[in-house]
Amino acid sequence: MRMGLAANRLHHASEDAALFRWLRACESGIRELGLALHAVGRTHDAIVAAGMLGGHAGLRRYPYGREGGLMKLVAEVVGLDDVERRLDGAIYLIDPVDPSSTFPEAVALKRQCVIHGKPFISTVAAARDWIEQERILAGLAPDPAADRFFDPRGQVLALVAHDAMKPAMLDFAARHFELLSRFHQRVGTGTTGQRLNELAWSRGWPADTPWVRRYESGPLGGDAQIADRVLEKRCQRVVFFEDPHVARQHEADIQLLERAVTTVTDDAVCTTSPAMAARWAEGVERRQALRAL
Known part of the structure; x- marks a missing residue:
């Protein structure tokens, strides 16, 4: 597995910066996993x-961002003829007030x-969550240090979907349904929330x-209201099915929610596609089964 890796300057500027907190927890x-990291x-x-x-053979150096390093990661996510330059995703630890996080190559990534x-x-929380998820799906034993990311009973879950993605969310x-029902609370924006409630009632929810x-x-x-909960650490996980093909009139509100998640980088996880949400759910169920043995 190969992942692109980048971190805004704040996140590697000190010994306790976000990049190093993640590496200490997940090295x-x-x-x-034998994870290859194509690092800017x-x-x-x-x-x-x-x-x-x-000594980790998978750590590979790319040019500085100003020299096109992040642009190369975008191309590798899309896929290139050279199989060694095809990425399975990207870890980009974002400082929400760093202007480079809004550069075209960052948005495109x-x-x-x-x-x-x-x-x-x-975020750091998402990176730790993802490493543990992939460890479990690779057949490795659960890491007790990651328990807090996999106990839905103590978490609030936000479920948000753009219009074209509402069927995928449902x-x-x-x-x-059973996994999502274990969360302490679920929150959502207007129409998506109503449709999810109707689904739950049809499944026997009171x-x-x-x-x-x-x-x-x-x-x-609604995105701003949920962002406030994220900032106050009263919402730990966001599943946000975005439609990347349609211009949205409330784009600023969408970005606000995403910036809130990166502001509390050690405490919030955001999942942005149905494929990744399904993989996360599989990892949670498998890990809980292992912990119950």
Whole structure:
């Protein structure tokens, strides 16, 4: 498996920066998985300078961002003729106030991951969550240090979907209804929340109790309301099925929710495509079964 890797300057500027917190928690998992990391220049150099991933053959250096390093990762997510330059997704630890996080290549990296159903991981929590998920799906034993990411009883889950993706969200919820029902609470924006409630009631959920707490619709500010919960650490996981092909009038609100997730990088996870959400659900179910043995 090969993943692109980049981190904004803040996230490798000190010994306790986000990039290093993630590596300290997950270096053994990276080695167990044989995960190749195609790292943009400054990120790669910071890892080497910190003495991390020493001897790991999968760590590969790319040019600095200003020299096209991130652009190369975008092309590799799409896929190139050289099989060694095809990425399975990207880990991009984002500082939401760093202007480079809004550069065209940064936006394109996420968009192409979503289009091709590949993981786009933008927070420390999501990166730790994903490594453990892939370890479990590879048949490795659960890491107790990752338990907090896989216990839905203590988490609030946001379920958000653009219009064209609402059928995919309903299908995801129907397939994984029991798992999603274990969360302490579910929240969602207007129309998506109503449709999910109707699905839950049809599955026997008490008719006088909403399965999803509904906020306003996205264009009326629902994304902003959920972003506030994320910032206050009252929402730990967001499943946000985005339609990357349609211009949205409330694009600023969508970006607000995404920026909120990256602001609390150690505490929030965002999943942005049905393929990745299904893989996450499979990992959670398998891990819980293993922990129950």
